[in-house]
Amino acid sequence: MATRAFITEFADWPTQDVLTIPKWSSRVVEQAPIADITTSQQSAAFGANTRYIMFSCDGVFHWTIGSNPTATTSKFRCAADTIYHIEVQPTDKIAFIAGT
Numbered sequence: 001m002a003t004r005a006f007i008t009e010f011a012d013w014p015t016q017d018v019l020t021i022p023k024w025s026s027r028v029v030e031q032a033p034i035a036d037i038t039t040s041q042q043s044a045a046f047g048a049n050t051r052y053i054m055f056s057c058d059g060v061f062h063w064t065i066g067s068n069p070t071a072t073t074s075k076f077r078c079a080a081d082t083i084y085h086i087e088v089q090p091t092d093k094i095a096f097i098a099g100t
Helices: none
Strands: 005-010 027-030 052-057 061-066 076-078 084-087 093-098
Touching: 052 093
Parallel strands: none
Antiparallel strands: 005 027, 005 052, 052 084, 061 076, 061 093
C-alpha cells in the first residue's frame, strides 16, 4: 500500500499552560492528501495566512520544507501515524518521501 501524507494549515497556534494545541478555528486549509509518496512529492504552497502546519503520514517517512523542496531519505525520519506540528513560512511547501 502506498504511503499517504496529510496536511492541515493554521493561522494561529495558542499555548495554554504547558500544553500547546492548535486553535482549530484558525484552521486555514486542509490540503488534499498526497496519495503516494514513494518518490518525493510536494504539497500545495501554504496560504498567505498560514503560520503553522500539522502533518502526518500513514507510513514511515522523511520530509523537508522550502519554496521548491525535494525530500530524500537522508532528511529527518518520522514514525508512521504520528502527528507533527511545525512553524512555517507562508507560500512554502512541504515535501515527503516514504522511508523504511
